Amino acid sequence: MSDEQILNATAPADLSVYVPEKVRKPGEIGFALLGIIFGLLGYYFALDMTHDSYSAPSVFPKIASTIIVLCGLVSLVKAIKREAPAAGETAFGYLLPKDVIVMLVMLLVYCFALPILHFPLASYAFMVIGMIYLHGGKKIIQSFIYSGIALAALVAVFRYVFLVILP
Amino acid sequence: MMNNLQYFLIPFLDWHIMGLLWGGVLAGIWVGAIPGLSGTMAVSLLISFTFSWELNNALAVMCGVFVGAVYGGAITAILLNIPGAPAAIATGMDGYPLAKKGLAGKAIGLCTTVSFFASMVGVVTLAVAAPIIANFALKFSPRDFFLLAAMGILLIGSIGGGDPVKGIMAGVVGILISMVGMDPSTGELRYTFGNLNLMAGISFVTAMIGLFGVSEALTQFRDSRAKSPKQDLTKIMPDWTTFKKYLPLALRSSAIGVFIGALPGTGGDVAALLAYDQAKRTIRHPETPFGQGALEGIVAPETANKGAIGGAFIPMLTLGIPGDAITAIMIGALFIHGLRPGPMLMIETPHLFWMIVSMLTISSVALFVLGLLSVRPFSKIIEIPKSIIMPVVIILSVIGTYAIQNSVTDVFYMIGFGALGYFMRLYGYPTGPMVLGIILGPLLDSNYRRAMQGAENEIAQFIAGFFTSPISLFLTLAIAFMLFSQTKTYRKLRGID
Amino acid sequence: MKRVVGSALLFVLLAAGAAFAEYPEKPIQGYVMWGAGGALDNVSRAAAPNAADALGKSIIMQNKTGATGAIALTTVANAAADGYSILFGAENPNLYKVTGISEFDYDQFDPIILLMANVGVVVVPKDSPYKTYADLIAAAKSGKTINMGSTGPGGLPYVATNMIQKIHGVKFNLVAFDGEGPAITALMGGHIDAVAVGLLAASTYIVGDTISGLAVISPERIESVKNVPTVLEAFPGEYDSYLPWGAFFGVFVKKGTPSEAQNKLKEAFLKSYNDPRFAEFADKMGGVKLGLTGDDARKYIEQNKSVSAWLLYDAGGAKVSPEEFKIPRP
Numbered sequence: 001m002s003d004e005q006i007l008n009a010t011a012p013a014d015l016s017v018y019v020p021e022k023v024r025k026p027g028e029i030g031f032a033l034l035g036i037i038f039g040l041l042g043y044y045f046a047l048d049m050t051h052d053s054y055s056a057p058s059v060f061p062k063i064a065s066t067i068i069v070l071c072g073l074v075s076l077v078k079a080i081k082r083e084a085p086a087a088g089e090t091a092f093g094y095l096l097p098k099d100v101i102v103m104l105v106m107l108l109v110y111c112f113a114l115p116i117l118h119f120p121l122a123s124y125a126f127m128v129i130g131m132i133y134l135h136g137g138k139k140i141i142q143s144f145i146y147s148g149i150a151l152a153a154l155v156a157v158f159r160y161v162f163l164v165i166l167p
Numbered sequence: 168m169m170n171n172l173q174y175f176l177i178p179f180l181d182w183h184i185m186g187l188l189w190g191g192v193l194a195g196i197w198v199g200a201i202p203g204l205s206g207t208m209a210v211s212l213l214i215s216f217t218f219s220w221e222l223n224n225a226l227a228v229m230c231g232v233f234v235g236a237v238y239g240g241a242i243t244a245i246l247l248n249i250p251g252a253p254a255a256i257a258t259g260m261d262g263y264p265l266a267k268k269g270l271a272g273k274a275i276g277l278c279t280t281v282s283f284f285a286s287m288v289g290v291v292t293l294a295v296a297a298p299i300i301a302n303f304a305l306k307f308s309p310r311d312f313f314l315l316a317a318m319g320i321l322l323i324g325s326i327g328g329g330d331p332v333k334g335i336m337a338g339v340v341g342i343l344i345s346m347v348g349m350d351p352s353t354g355e356l357r358y359t360f361g362n363l364n365l366m367a368g369i370s371f372v373t374a375m376i377g378l379f380g381v382s383e384a385l386t387q388f389r390d391s392r393a394k395s396p397k398q399d400l401t402k403i404m405p406d407w408t409t410f411k412k413y414l415p416l417a418l419r420s421s422a423i424g425v426f427i428g429a430l431p432g433t434g435g436d437v438a439a440l441l442a443y444d445q446a447k448r449t450i451r452h453p454e455t456p457f458g459q460g461a462l463e464g465i466v467a468p469e470t471a472n473k474g475a476i477g478g479a480f481i482p483m484l485t486l487g488i489p490g491d492a493i494t495a496i497m498i499g500a501l502f503i504h505g506l507r508p509g510p511m512l513m514i515e516t517p518h519l520f521w522m523i524v525s526m527l528t529i530s531s532v533a534l535f536v537l538g539l540l541s542v543r544p545f546s547k548i549i550e551i552p553k554s555i556i557m558p559v560v561i562i563l564s565v566i567g568t569y570a571i572q573n574s575v576t577d578v579f580y581m582i583g584f585g586a587l588g589y590f591m592r593l594y595g596y597p598t599g600p601m602v603l604g605i606i607l608g609p610l611l612d613s614n615y616r617r618a619m620q621g622a623e624n625e626i627a628q629f630i631a632g633f634f635t636s637p638i639s640l641f642l643t644l645a646i647a648f649m650l651f652s653q654t655k656t657y658r659k660l661r662g663i664d
Numbered sequence: 665m666k667r668v669v670g671s672a673l674l675f676v677l678l679a680a681g682a683a684f685a686e687y688p689e690k691p692i693q694g695y696v697m698w699g700a701g702g703a704l705d706n707v708s709r710a711a712a713p714n715a716a717d718a719l720g721k722s723i724i725m726q727n728k729t730g731a732t733g734a735i736a737l738t739t740v741a742n743a744a745a746d747g748y749s750i751l752f753g754a755e756n757p758n759l760y761k762v763t764g765i766s767e768f769d770y771d772q773f774d775p776i777i778l779l780m781a782n783v784g785v786v787v788v789p790k791d792s793p794y795k796t797y798a799d800l801i802a803a804a805k806s807g808k809t810i811n812m813g814s815t816g817p818g819g820l821p822y823v824a825t826n827m828i829q830k831i832h833g834v835k836f837n838l839v840a841f842d843g844e845g846p847a848i849t850a851l852m853g854g855h856i857d858a859v860a861v862g863l864l865a866a867s868t869y870i871v872g873d874t875i876s877g878l879a880v881i882s883p884e885r886i887e888s889v890k891n892v893p894t895v896l897e898a899f900p901g902e903y904d905s906y907l908p909w910g911a912f913f914g915v916f917v918k919k920g921t922p923s924e925a926q927n928k929l930k931e932a933f934l935k936s937y938n939d940p941r942f943a944e945f946a947d948k949m950g951g952v953k954l955g956l957t958g959d960d961a962r963k964y965i966e967q968n969k970s971v972s973a974w975l976l977y978d979a980g981g982a983k984v985s986p987e988e989f990k991i992p993r994p
Contacts, residue, residue, distance in 0.1 A: 021595075031594045035336060042343050045358055054626060055619035057355040060612040064343040071336035078332070095593060099388040107381075107561065107582055114575065119566070127558045134388075134554030143555075150559045154566055157197075162204060162212065163724045164570045165693065211700040211709075215725060218713035305853035309839075349731050352840035354763065354816035354981075363738055363766065367730025431849045487868050488849050495701030495845075503710045505941065507948045510872030572728055613842060620839040621811055621855065 024082035027091025032076040039068030102133060119166035124151050174521035177223075178529055184227045188526055191231020192533040196541065198232065199239020200251045202376050203567020206236030207492045214500050222504040226519075227526050229500065233493050234530035237435055237472050238282050238538060245274050245465075246549045247560060249380035253372065254435035254472035256602055257443035259379065261457060261464025268460060269396045271546045276403035277462060278469045279538035280410060281417045285470035286531035288421035289428070289477020293484075294524045300478075301485040304429045309617035310632050312432065314642035316611040319437060321649055322444040323600040333596045341604020342611070344369055352613050364576045371605040373568050373577045374584050378598040380564040381585025384557045386592055395553055398546045404539060416446055416463055417470045424471035428478020434491030435472035435479075436606060442471030448652060477527060484520050486510055687747055687925040688721040695740055696725060696752045697733030702843070703864040703949070707780050707913045708752035710945045714936035719928065723750075732756040732818060734766040741768045745918040747925030750776070755911040758969035759818040761989050762982040770916065770969075774926060775961035777933045778914040780951040782862035784824040784881035785892065789854050790874060797879035797898040800858060804834035812836035813847035813859030817981035820911045821847065823972050824860035824881055826979040827909075831902050851875060862911055863889065867950025883907050888950045905994050909971045912954060912964065930957055970994045 042065035049058035085094075096104070106126060113122045127147035132140055158164045178184045198209045209232050217225035240252030245262030258278070265274040292300070307315075323338035347358045348368025359365040420442040427438035446457075446467035453461040479490030487509030489495035501508040506516060513520050548556070568581040588598045622628040633643045651657050694712060698704040709725060716723040728736040733756045743749035757769040786797060794800040804810050815821045821844060829835060839856055841847040844865035850856050852874055863886060870877040870889050877892035881903070885894055895903050915933055917926060936942060937955050946953050956964055971994045973986040986993075 025594060028594050031590065035340070038340065042358075049357060050353070050355055053619075053624040054629070055616040055624055057350050057353055057357060057616075060608075060615070061343060061346050061357060064339050064346070067339045068336060068343065071332050071339065074332045075330075075336065078330070095590060097389055100385055100589075103385065103388050103561075104586065110565075111579065111582065114578075123562045123565070127562055130558030130561070131555055134557070146555050147558075150562070154563065157201065157204075158566055158570055162208065162570060163691075164566075165573060165724070166566070167569065167575055207700055211705070211725075211727070214709045215713050215723075218709075305849065308853065308855045309850065349765075350816070351842040352816055354732070354818060363731060363734060366765070367735045432846060486852070486874065487872070488845070488852075489701060492701060496705075499701050499706040499709065502706055502949055503945055505944045505948060507868055507871065509868030510874045511868070573726060574728075613840075617839055617841065620837070623809065623837055 022083055024079050024085055026085045026089045026094040028079045028082075029076065030091060032072055032079055036069055036072035036076065039065045039072055042068065099134070103130065106130060106133075114167050120151060120155060123154070124148070127151065171517070171521050174518040175525045177518075177522060178227065178525045181223075184223060184526070185529065187224055187227040188231040188529045189533045189537070191228040192235035192530050193231075193537055195232035195235020195237075196239040196242070196534075196537060197235075199236035199255075200242045200545075201239075201567060202243060202249050202251050202380060202564060203372065203570045205252055205372070205571075206233050207496065208570075209236060210493050210496045210500075214496065214503065217500075218503070222501075222506070223522060225500060225504065226497070226523065229493075229497055230523065230526040231530050231533065234286065234473075234476055234527065234534055235537075237476055238279070238534050240472075241278050241282075241465075241469055242275060242541075242545050245278070246271055246545060247380070247556075248383045249560070249564070250375060252436075253375060253606060254439050254475075255468070256375065256379075256436070256599065256606075257439045257468035258465055260443070260599060261459070261461045264458070264460035265462075265465075266398075266549055267396055269399045270460070271398050271549055272400040272403045272542050273405075274462070274465055275542045275545065276539065277405045277409070277413075278465050279535060279542070280405055281413065281466050281470050282473045282538065283531055283535035284417055285421040285424060285473035286476060286534065287528070288418070288470075289425050289474040290524060290527045290531065291477075292425045292474075293477040293480050293527070294521075297481045297485050297520075300426070300429050301482045301488075304426075304431065304482055305486075306638060307430055308636065308639070309614045309621060310636070311638050311642055312430075313611060313614035313618050314633075314639060314646060315427075315430075315433065315437070315441075316607045316614060318642070318646055318649065319440050319444075319603065319607045320611065321646065322440055322603060329595050329597055333594075334600045337591060337596045337598065338600035338604040341374075341601035342608035343604075344374065344601075345371070345605045345608030346612065350613075351609075352616065364574075367572075369580055369605070370571055370577065371602065372571055373581045374605050375602050376564045376568050377581040377584025378588035378602055380560060381582060382588025382592060382598060384560050384564075385585060385589040387553055387557055395550055395556075398550055400543055400546055403542045413462065413466045416450065416466050419449075420446065420467040420470040421474035424474025425478040425481075427471070428475025428490055429481040431482055431488045431490060433610070435475040437610070438471040438475045438478075439468035440603065440606075442467040448649065480523060480527070483508070484512060484523065487512060687922070687928055688719055690748065691722045691724050692716075692719070692747070693743075693749045694723045694725045694752055695736040695749065696727045697729065697736035697754060697756070698727070699729045700727050702845075703782065703862065704752060704754045704913050706949065707951070708915075710942060711779055711915070711933060711936045712752075714939050714942070715929075715932040718932035718935045725752075731765055732760075732816070734760055734768070737768055737773075738766060740916070740918055741772050743918065745920035745922075747917055747921045747929060749918070750929065751916040752913070753916050754913055755820075755965075755968055755972070756818055758965065758972055759976060759982075762973045762977060762984050762986050762991075763818060764983040770965055772919055773916040774919055774921065775965065776915040776917060776926065776929045776957070777937060778912050778954040778956040778961045778964060779933075779937060780864075780913045780946055780949075781954050782820065782864045782911040782913070782951060783886060784820055784860050784910065785863045785866055785870070785889070786824075786828070786858060786860045786878045786881070786895075787848070787851060787866050787870065787875045788858045788878055789851055790876055791854075792857065792876065794858070794878065795876075797893070797895065800878060801828075801832050801834065801899075804836060805832065810836050810858060811839050811856045813851060813856045813861075814838045814840050815843060815847065816840065817976060817979075818972070820844070820862045821860050822981065823975050826975050826981075827881070827903075827906055827971075828860065830975065830978060831899075831906075848875065863950045863952075868948075870950075881907070882910065886950070886952060888947055906971050906975075909968060910952070912968065913951075914954075914961065967994075 046061035051058040110126045131143035240255030241258045243251040244255040244259035248263040250256045424438040479494045482488040483494040498508045712723045740751040760766040760769045844861040869875045879895045976982045
């Protein structure tokens with residue numbers, strides 16, 4: 001196969017022309033609403049900034065917040081017009097399948113453990129547990145070894161070459 | 168003239184300098200490839216490290232690292248969709264889809280070849296036209312920088328790849344995020360809520376690592392049992408026909424890069440984004456659509472950011488004004504080594520100019536050779552099973568973010584951006600425009616205000632400025648054309664569709 | 665039980681050992697409050713390597729920028745007062761209290777050494793119609809619009825411009841830039857008419873004759889730009905209560921740092937300061953060497969604080985009156 005064929009064979013449909021999805025994703029309306037609230041809050045807090053002239057620091061925040069609110073409204077209307085998602089599909093289930101929840105929770109735990117356990121130990125634990133989990137509880141020894149190699153490389157580069165004092 | 172040639176040849180004949188240049192490039196590639204480590208950081212570390220060295224040696228290793236680091240950013244962008252450096256953001260948009268198809272080797276190979284070409288375009292321009300370009304660059308007023316930033320913002324529409332409204336929304340949220348912190352020109356606190364950490368603002372590298380790196384990792388966990396793509400590494404180096412095909416684009420984008428690089432205050436990141444946009448507008452029928460693995464989408468940004476290297480040296484060596492962050496530090500290094508970088512540099516120390524031209528030439532060659540040699544080992548990274556590579560990517564993102572400012576707060580921001588980016592992807596809001604907004608927001612805001620202040624805060628005078636200065640007029644017309652070219656009328660006129 | 669006592673004993677011994685060990689026994693963290701490539705960064709990185717040699721341990725330099733340096737200052741203020749976290753700082757913290765940026769400033773620190781001063785200089789493009797400082801002031805007095813570059817409240821350009829406006833009762837049209845470098849670049853391109861900046865940022869261009877220096881805001885002429893007159897030569901007497909005034913770059917430690925460590929640091933930085941290479945560097949940059957330590961350094965800082973805080977307050981750029989913090993009027 002020539003290069004061209006390889007490219008064409010695997011190229012999906014042309015996405016450069018936008019074709020809207022027919023079915024709304026669970027939670028899409030809520031996400032658009034959050035965007036609108038973000039824009040409104042942005043505008044509200046911009047009211048406190050200096051606004052004495054066309055070159056005041058508040059000009060851009062106000063313009064930006066307004067555009068966010070407008071785009072949010074358009075997205076909201078578009079989302080509402082779409083067909084509702086299949087019954088039983090919740091936003092939570094769509095956004096957070098099991099693996100993602102586990103990794104996010106691990107990441108949070110890691111963040112809070114970082115100042116206590118310090119970087120090397122906390123990171124090693126994160127990588128080992130992460131790998132074992134993603135392997136479905138298998139390849140335990142392998143996980144310990146790979147994590148060790150990765151950690152050694154990272155610590156060597158950041159701590160000893162770039163003199164970063166790790167947390 | 169003979170003297171200049173002599174100066175030019177010195178680094179070629181001094182194996183010590185030669186070694187430092189090659190070593191610098193190799194180190195630079197790694198620095199660039201690791202998110203959070205940047206050329207800026209490496210070069211400022213080198214100032215202390217080379218304090219007692221001879222100046223030529225110090226400059227050699229700095230030049231090498233500079234060139235290597237700009238290139239290295241593309242590697243992680245292509246392989247992992249985490250741009251190692253801001254100048255590689257656009258590269259990942261088409262590079263990563265190529266890697267997913269098993270064509271990472273081809274992508275990096277092409278990237279390396281055109282990088283070498285563009286880097287040489289920059290060096291040659293530096294050698295022959297530096298004073299002319301430097302003086303022209305000075306003519307850019309705050310209003311023109313505002314227009315340039317606005318041009319970059321128009322990109323939001325072209326890198327979204329989905330619902331344009333969502334792309335715009337993501338981009339503008341990025342602009343609003345970039346407003347957080349102490350406004351550098353008035354000291355006003357915006358969206359800081361009395362918090363000192365927020366006063367420092369949110370670094371766009373933090374946002375970039377989160378929005379690209381962690382959100383990519385989280386997205387992959389949705390389907391974590393999927394196999395990593397097998398990479399085809401039979402043909403790395405592009406053949407002559409391929410190279411010739413992309414030559415016009417490479418030349419155009421390099422020219423954009425040299426010029427944007429030469430403008431004080433804009434560097435490779437802005438150059439790469441503008442070049443990507445330019446490619447997308449001028450090339451109507453790429454073999455693969457942009458955003459899904461178009462090779463043009465690698466050629467344009469990667470030539471622009473390499474061209475910007477030579478470009479950044481133009482104002483530095485002729486006027487003593489830094490063209491970007493790294494040349495700013497190199498100016499400091501020259502001071503520390505007892506020189507006076509400034510308009511007198513070329514008169515007091517003409518050899519320095521030609522030595523730097525020569526060092527950049529050697530670095531470009533080293534980049535080409537070392538780049539091609541490292542394609543295979545780098546491409547193997549993406550074949551590592553996800554279950555192993557993704558936890559490592561997350562830890563790398565954490566330590567990279569921390570290293571920017573030694574700040575744990577930044578790590579929290581980064582993870583926040585990671586989660587946000589993940590949700591945005593699931594609802595069809597592209598993350599690219601948001602990073603773009605964070606990068607261009609300050610450029611847009613502060614130059615708009617400066618231009619307005621220069622027009623004494625009068626709207627009429629402000630608007631008149633767009634038509635009275637030739638540069639502003641040209642940029643205004645260019646933007647008008649960019650907007651018009653999106654309309655149906657234009658597409659009909661050109662007979663497209 | 666024995667074990668507990670044993671380990672407690674060991675701990676005490678170790679702690680005592682640590683207290684008696686010679687400072688420094690590990691690398692020192694140096695926090696630079698402005699970004700890489702800026703004037704403070706250059707001065708700090710020029711001084712640090714020789715000081716590190718004298719100390720026998722490395723000084724790890726890192727730029728911690730943001731909020732005009734308050735982030736770096738707060739970091740060091742929150743670290744232990746053991747001499748292992750040192751601050752490379754400029755004059756900005758003198759205004760943190762009146763601008764409400766932070767409750768910390770140099771009152772919580774001891775100066776190790778003030779390395780260099782940065783005096784203000786008023787510059788115009790080379791082809792400017794204003795050939796002397798008096799020309800510029802006269803034009804401003806006649807009501808002509810003069811676009812004057814500036815930076816955020818508290819920066820040297822901002823304070824210097826306000827000093828000029830106040831003394832001569834004139835008003836410029838201020839165009840705010842992100843820093844001195846970008847303001848000078850805009851000046852070279854003719855996008856603004858004049859700007860008052862630190863000499864460190866401007867001297868190389870004045871020497872290279874790409875911009876003209878009209879006056880240095882200093883009682884005496886400066887060696888590196890000998891042909892630029894002082895403001896006093898144009899307007900004798902009118903600047904007296906404000907001068908000498910200038911920005912400064914120094915090394916600081918948190919108050920309460922053991923005097924042994926402070927003295928070691930002082931010795932090391934004085935050695936670096938007296939190195940001929942530093943003198944050459946200062947001359948090329950256009951800085952004025954200070955070399956002040958102890959009470960002299962403190963006095964210099966207080967003088968700068970008094971002038972800057974009150975000028976800022978009078979110009980309306982301060983949130984709180986300097987009186988609240990018992991800062992005397994100059």
